[in-house]
Amino acid sequence: MTRTPDVVLPELQAHLADLLGLAAVDVPTDRPLGELGIDSLTAAEISVSIEDNLDVYVPLERFLGDESLADLAAEICGASDGVSDGAGDEAVA
Numbered sequence: 492m493t494r495t496p497d498v499v500l501p502e503l504q505a506h507l508a509d510l511l512g513l514a515a516v517d518v519p520t521d522r523p524l525g526e527l528g529i530d531s532l533t534a535a536e537i538s539v540s541i542e543d544n545l546d547v548y549v550p551l552e553r554f555l556g557d558e559s560l561a562d563l564a565a566e567i568c569g570a571s572d573g574v575s576d577g578a579g580d581e582a583v584a
Contacts, residue, residue, distance in 0.1 A: 499545070500564040506540045507560065520560040529554050 508515040534554035
């Protein structure tokens with residue numbers, strides 16, 4: 492099954508919303524994740540949730556920086572640096 496940002500982005504948004512106690516529509520997809528008030532514990536929970544549900548490993552540090560959910564969705568779909576499949580075969584930045 493081919494993943495597209497149109498499918499992955501709402502999934503990421505829903506995972507983050509659940510963990511933050513927000514409605515998915517209240518989680519911006521274009522703002523840096525570091526501006527959303529995500530702490531390291533929440534980032535770890537998001538990372539595990541994504542790995543469990545999408546079978547993709549995203550390091551927790553990625554949720555504390557300048558990337559947006561839209562950026563991460565595009566990388567997950569394009570298998571860019573810093574995101575790997577659950578097997579861990581790709582280098583993780």
